Amino acid sequence: MEERRISKAVIKRLPRYYRYLGEMLNNGVERISSGELSNKMQVTASQIRQDLNNFGGFGQQGYGYNVQYLYDEIGKILGVNTTHPMIIIGGGNFGHALANYDFSKNGFITKAIFDIRPELAGTSIRGIPVLMMDELEEFVEEEQIEIAVLTLPKSKVQEAATRLAACGIKALWNFAHLDLDVPKDVVVENVHLVDSLMQLSYRITSYERPEEAE
Amino acid sequence: MEERRISKAVIKRLPRYYRYLGEMLNNGVERISSGELSNKMQVTASQIRQDLNNFGGFGQQGYGYNVQYLYDEIGKILGVNTTHPMIIIGGGNFGHALANYDFSKNGFITKAIFDIRPELAGTSIRGIPVLMMDELEEFVEEEQIEIAVLTLPKSKVQEAATRLAACGIKALWNFAHLDLDVPKDVVVENVHLVDSLMQLSYRITSYERPEEAE
Incomplete structure (x- = not known):
């Protein structure tokens, strides 16, 4: 065919x-x-x-x-008839909000949240454990994690993406306002919130072209 | 031209x-x-x-x-050279995360967060006041709010959208997993997170067509 x-x-x-x-x-x-x-x-x-x-x-x-x-x-077709083990990188406000969002009915199972702040070690969100970044590689391999959700600050996200790609993650769901550089076999889906807000703003704006200006 | x-x-x-x-x-x-x-x-x-x-x-x-x-x-062209007064509807995890996100350098100024839980009245997030929904119409008019960010549960969001459209809001930035029904002059920009996650999942899935199946 x-x-x-x-x-x-x-x-x-x-x-x-x-x-x-x-x-x-x-x-x-x-x-x-x-x-x-x-x-x-x-x-x-x-x-x-x-x-x-x-x-x-x-x-x-x-x-x-x-x-x-x-x-x-x-x-x-969408692959939501099977389960996809997922982790969230970054336990800040956004990571927290996403951990609270239940994606499991579409097969996306959040297995852990990773952070670097020692005071978060041993805590959990909606029963999902917060782990430290030095446990990342081992956890991804043992739990056969497919998807990593990136909610890190812009300055930290490329490094995390590189580490995740190296340990065999299939896809990155990226919330940082940055286009990631990863090997071609790693799927990247971006949620660039500012871009979305700008598309909204475009639609409520009248632009006067330079040559039309007085 | x-x-x-x-x-x-x-x-x-x-x-x-x-x-x-x-x-x-x-x-x-x-x-x-x-x-x-x-x-x-x-x-x-x-x-x-x-x-x-x-x-x-x-x-x-x-x-x-x-x-x-x-x-x-x-x-x-994008309209980010001027300021756009904005409110967040819903002070849950997601509303909270967005309130903490500073969109102001692109001109989007979050003026208030609206919720219905009385225990949130008088509180604030990053200096942004949490107000009650019965104050909505007056606030939108007085502060000339252009954009409302909808972070309400699916069951509540259409009612809020209708109220916002009625009081002259220009645009809705919708995070609920639902397509809104509003008058044509109100711009709706959707951030359907589950849709984005499904597009990601599609890209790591091999689909076997029914007629190809054994």
């Missing part, structure tokens, strides 16, 4: 499909047409069909989609 | 340009070619030229970009 590279835009829509389908299941909906799905999601029906065709379709002409089946298949 | 709609992809790259140019300024770089900028940003030089041409160019053939000028103009 033809191997195609799936575009970023498609991958970005999949979690939304998954979320909406989950809500429908909760509401007892068993079957949905691409038209109805399109209305709910504010994406065109043809876009939905195209997106799903990347993975083999899942619908039947004139019959629509079986919600449970589609939900399960998108779950498999 | 021709009015064009700028694509989302361009808008998404602008904050990155801004960030990189800011770092160059800090390092004393005065001038840069689109080729050098391209190397640093891992975006093609022609992409950079195209992106900036949306706003009128800013470069001179064979001369490159003046870093300070380009930085300032992108700042204006």
